[in-house]
Each structure stands twice: as structure tokens, then as C-alpha cells.
Amino acid sequence: xxxxxxxxxxxxxxxxxxxxxxxxxxxxxxxxxxxxxxxxxxxxxxxxxxxxxxxxxxxxxxxxxxxxxxxxxxxxxxxxxxxxxxxxxxxxxxxxxxxxxxxxxxxxxxxxxxxxxxxxxxxxxxxxxxxxxxxxxxxxxxxxxxxxxxxxxxxxxxxxxxxxxxxxxxxxxxxxxxxxxxxxxxxxxxxx
Numbered sequence: 001x002x003x004x005x006x007x008x009x010x011x012x013x014x015x016x017x018x019x020x021x022x023x024x025x026x027x028x029x030x031x032x033x034x035x036x037x038x039x040x041x042x043x044x045x046x047x048x049x050x051x052x053x054x055x056x057x058x059x060x061x062x063x064x065x066x067x068x069x070x071x072x073x074x075x076x077x078x079x080x081x082x083x084x085x086x087x088x089x090x091x092x093x094x095x096x097x098x099x100x101x102x103x104x105x106x107x108x109x110x111x112x113x114x115x116x117x118x119x120x121x122x123x124x125x126x127x128x129x130x131x132x133x134x135x136x137x138x139x140x141x142x143x144x145x146x147x148x149x150x151x152x153x154x155x156x157x158x159x160x161x162x163x164x165x166x167x168x169x170x171x172x173x174x175x176x177x178x179x180x181x182x183x184x185x186x187x188x189x190x191x192x
Contacts, residue, residue: 055106055148065130065139066168069146070159080157084174087162089123091172092116096127097141105141106148113154113175120178125161130169145171 033041063069072081083089095112097105109126116124126145134140149158154176161170177185 055110055151057102057106060143060147062137063139063143063146065132065142067139068160068168069142069171070157071146071150072157073150073155076157080174081159084123084157084172085159087165087172089172089174091123091125091165092121093119093124094127095124097145098127098129100141102140102144105144109145109148109152113152116175117154117178120181122175122177122181124173124175125165125170126158126173127166127170142169149173 070085093112093116095108097108100108105128112124112126115121128141128145131139131141137143149155149171155173156176157174158171160168161172165172
């Protein structure tokens, strides 16, 4: 069978002619971009890369101070999110952002989330206030918080709090389990 395949190949290639030397492309070493090209490339990469933590200080779509806000990462069970919405989980930590600037609120939020992961906090309350008198528009911190929280990998869901916890001036935040909690769960549910 191999001989037959070789004959077919030679027959198919019988009219093929090698390329002439003049038709070949000759490269002269590696391409070296100019300084201007390097500068443009660097500027384009800087523009396309989001902030490392995803919490931008750029303009945000205003949210009315009385609006209920909420979000959940895909795959969350409906009952878990419902319990969060209804304030049925124990609140293990609390962050009060009243009086913070947008920049200091961002820093405080990132530190708070990191602290929650270290101390195995699963559900927390963040008081952002309604911002009825905030400038340049009402509800500034609420608007930024609603934009930021989905970009924080440790956050699974958030929802405006019940009235007794601050209502539309606060949010419940459900955090991912810490590595320690995941390990404990595996050990507890491991088949023996």
C-alpha cells in the first residue's frame, strides 16, 4: 500500500515547479520598532489595561438615593440570594463610609474586603449613606459602590439592606469563603 501512495503522490506533484530565487522573500534580521512606535505601543497598552483592582475612579452612572440596588455573581442559588436580600444572614463585619471621599471610600473598601477574607467573614454590612446632599450629584458613594462591588473577586453578591440596617443607605455583602473555610468544609464533608 505504501508504494501505491508514493506513486499517487509523485503523480499529483508531477507538474509542480520549484520557486525561482527571485520569488523568495529574504529577511534581513529582526525588525526593530522605532522609538515613536514603542511610545505609541506603550500608551495603547496603558489605555487598554484596566486598573489592577477594577475599581475605577472615572465618572459613574448616578443612582438615585432611594433606589434599591443588588447584584449577584452567576451561578448563585436563588435561596441564598433571597436570604441575603431579606437580611437573614448574621452580619460579621461592618464598614461605615459616611463622610468619605470617593478615593478614600475605594481604599477603605479594598482594605475591608481583605480584612474580611483574613478573618473568615462571609456576610458584611457596608453603610454608604443615601448621599442626599452629596456633590456633584446625589448618591455619589452609593453609585460608586454599586459599580465597584461586582469587580471585587471576593464579593459574591450584594443587595440594599433592610430598613433596620440602613435601608437604601446600606448594602449587605456576601463574600467568598476564605481558603481556610474551604478547607474546613472539605474536611467536614469528606467521606470516611
